[in-house]
Amino acid sequence: MGYLLMPKLSDTMEEGTILSWLVPDGSSVERGQSIVEIETDKADMTVEAMESGVLVVIAHEGDVLPIGAPIAQIGDAEPRPVTPASNEEPASNIPVGDDGTPNELPSIPSEIVTTGPPSALPIADAPSSPGPGGDRVIASPLARALAAEHGLQLSGVHGTGPGGRIIRADVEDALHGASSTSAPAQSPLSTTPASSQITPGSRIPATRLQRTIARRMSMSAQTAPHFTLQRDVDATRALEVRADLTVRAPDRTSPTLNDIITRAVAIAASEQPEALAQWDDDTIVIPDGVHIGLAVAVDRGLVVPVLRHAEQRTLIEIAAASHALISRCRDNSITAAELEGSTITVSNLGMFGIDRFTAILNPPEAAILAVGAARPRPVVHENAIVIRTMMTLTLSADHRSLYGAEGARFLGRIAELIEAPFGLVAAL
């Protein structure tokens, strides 16, 4: 296995442009065979393979590279797994459903799944190229170790090493993209591409925010075993209290129903701190406070500003702080520090008419509360069927650190506080 480096083709040449590959990526080349045309400061030159083997293109046509930069690898005959983007042939053979997932998996030759001595496996039948969706992630051992340490899924990381290998720098880039702490001067939300047109049939490069969301949600869904608990809550009195406060304190930010729920979560969690216990590599971590993340929709994405130590704030203070945080998300002035460290998230889709939904945990949090719309429903109240303003709360929890009974007690306490809301305003 050797690298083909950008050759020095003239005395004054400092960099060269890859004009065209004369043989396709992944094909076998013979030593001495012309394989690539390179444009120098003087002329276009053809470069030959220095050894026989399988060509793995590193630099693509149009790339301008300095002398000595690797432009290809010429390796042994075993085909290397190719990147998904270039793996079009096998993919097109699979029936695909409307949602883009394969209708059925391609059949696997039975020899591959039989157990037995390795010699029993006909080598010709062994998969010589990766199957669809089975592409191995090519990453350096260091990149793998770093990713594992930070709970990062490598499948979403773009590899910039030779042959597209994911190297340390790529993992660091991905991690920095996740925390955004490396660029505090820049708003973490200012990642929307210049063109935000959504055209049918187009492929749109994801923004850093979108990549981060995708990576963190995949990690959460894959690593945290979720369970969900649901409870219908009577919000009638909470809404009365809200209306009352709006009248009594007109100069203050009037609390929304969401602020009331946030306050209830803060009180319930401070009474039962184990409800926020996080799983961290065989250790259970009890957070230092109730830092409530507020899921806020922004242009083509989602951010979660954090209301720190909500358990120490009154309802009016919570209302003012969350109003300020949400405004700063919408006008892009939120800072990275304000988006970190939440210990539970409240996500509300009631304004879109959603009755109930289950949310994916926001790592490393162990709980997230999904709030549906509050609307009049017929319910049994004091032995009569009456119309009350009801809403459904759905708690998703990480079963590694939180169990059903604890979760039920926690959600029950939240419901109780909302249904008897004077406790929430006692420290006005």
Add this chain to the structure above:
Amino acid sequence: MSTSPPTSVSYREALTQAMREELQRDPNVFLMGEDIGLFEGSFKVTRGLLNEFGPTRLVDTPISEAGFVGLGIGAAMSGLRPVIELMTVNFSIVAMDQIVNNAAKVRYMFGGQVSVPMVIRMPGGAGHQLGAQHSHSLEAWFTHIPGLKVACPSTPFDAKALLKTAIRDDDPVIFLESEGLYAKKGPIGGAEDLIPFGQGIIRREGTDCTIVAVSRMVWIALAAAELLAKEGIHCEVIDPRTTRPLDLEMIATSVRKTNHCVAVDEGWPECGLAANIAAHVYEQCFDWLDAPVGRVNAADVPMPYAHDLEQAALPRADDVAQAVRATLARRER
């Protein structure tokens, strides 16, 4: 006789001093080899020693490598400390049965009742248009053999200190000098400055890539590191000084810091020293590696006689620099 060593002496003279001091210190030490007495050695490493110590301590031999290496083994088993000079490493091949089957095995096969406190010195390496048969670098051959110790000094200081350690060692030591380094000058140590075997040295500190190189290749690696520093690539150059035992801890510590490694030796690539170092690095540092270990070796051909071809077949600083760049390479996002 002056007791404070000169500040800058040649690698050749450093070796002479080591032998002179050990001949003076221990009456059991004697030198033996072709043309080492009257002719003062083909590379003049034994210059002046015949006059100083006489023909019982400096024995000229016929051209019979297998014979006088065997003689040395017997002398060592009987309590003497022979220091044998083979004119070059190329002639060790005719004595290989004595070296591998006797010198390396005697202590083991006699259950530790006898040992072979013998040193076999020999220069190796190519670059002087001596043709395919006289241009070998056989460090890997000797390093392969349990029962031998192998020293490959790269500086005058190490040449003197390691040779003294070798002469005082109770086991057979293959002492591989580099023809290309005999004229290299530098500081040397005093009569009791010894270097324990298995203790490497960091010749240059760096953060981006570890280059492990032995013997003359240390200087090639340092030249490459200098080239790369101008590009902002900072290499750590490690000289293990002995290839058996090997200072694996130093190499592994460095690779865990830099996450990249290139191994350089003047021998051929297959089953070579660099291959061996790469294997150790993979075993010890797998989860710290950000790229495959690079190797730089002589071309996998008999050494050409023609000057240009010979130079092209030998590892050069540019080759090492390219290997480092390849391990650090990143393509555009």
